[in-house]
Amino acid sequence: MTRRSRNDVVAAAGRLFAQRGYHNTSMRELGRELGLEGSSLYSHVDGKQQLLVEVVGRGADFFQDAAQAAVATDGSAAQRLEALIRAHISVVLDYRDEVRTFLNEAYALDEQHRALVIESRDRYEAAFRSVLKEGAADGSFRADLDPVTDSIFVLSILNAIERWYRAEGTVDREQLASRVYQFSLEGIS
């Protein structure tokens, strides 16, 4: 077993924070996960809080990058919404630990970093809001939709996926994306 890199430590921290929660994960457990003593981790990182900052930051960046790429697609508002949905689902499934930590453990961040995360979420939500507004204006969507609550509804569906979706099930990621898209557009009636 070769020496551990700082990246290994952050990745393992993401796994444990996602599975057991930040406050329920000790540095000794994290060490054990890597075959190290807890105290040895301090040669890789400054402390536990820094690990949380890093993991949550990665989650935030993944979403941010994915959204920017999706919004840059040319095409109708409907197509851009579909791209946003697809991108979000890819991030959730490809970076599950970071996403779960980002969604569920950000409360444990110190005030300044928590403020940054909230800012990042607002920006992300704004991408969805804008697409809905455009679509309402150009006739792709209902003219009387509410960009604020409706974008929250779409994002609620997307953020919950981490809680129930299993890759081993019968629904693959493509099907999942088109079901979310169809539900968001047409609902159940």
Place this chain on the structure above:
Amino acid sequence: MTRRSRNDVVAAAGRLFAQRGYHNTSMRELGRELGLEGSSLYSHVDGKQQLLVEVVGRGADFFQDAAQAAVATDGSAAQRLEALIRAHISVVLDYRDEVRTFLNEAYALDEQHRALVIESRDRYEAAFRSVLKEGAADGSFRADLDPVTDSIFVLSILNAIERWYRAEGTVDREQLASRVYQFSLEGIS
């Protein structure tokens, strides 16, 4: 200040578990919240884990009772779905602490109690699934809807409300219910 009741202790525990998380709440803090020493709590309860069991159990019961009443409504599948949505929102807004603890802290329960919670959730989800199935069969909803994923989508929207809704805002609970209902039925197009 008169003596504290067991109920006071459970209610305060719900508040702290919801706000700060189970593992980040100490018995001493809980005591402080009630004007007591941490050790004094043990004359009211057996321990910290029991408090979690009780708070989460209350959350589960609130949802269960609300769903049973809503499903018993006579009327179309659409009307019963609307009743379920309305009931869920009332529970979320009236018992916020218990609901948040139920949704976010159940992972900290011991195995047996966690199994009970999962069972309770399954039963609750089944109520939504049944209504969707009925509506698909009798023509109230799309015949090709997927009861499993579509009920998860509706519940995702409902469960996320706790995370963003503020009673001080411009949307009251009636408006919120009808927006969720409309979105679930018709989507944004």
Place this chain on the structure above:
DNA sequence: CCTACCGATCGGTAGG
């Protein structure tokens, strides 16, 4: 309901 206290565990440091 309080005081006094227990053993265990926590995040983190010193020194190699």
Place this chain on the structure above:
DNA sequence: CCTACCGATCGGTAGG
């Protein structure tokens, strides 16, 4: 990356 250790805090108990 380890050993040895620190002060602080944890859930909980004894005895009143």
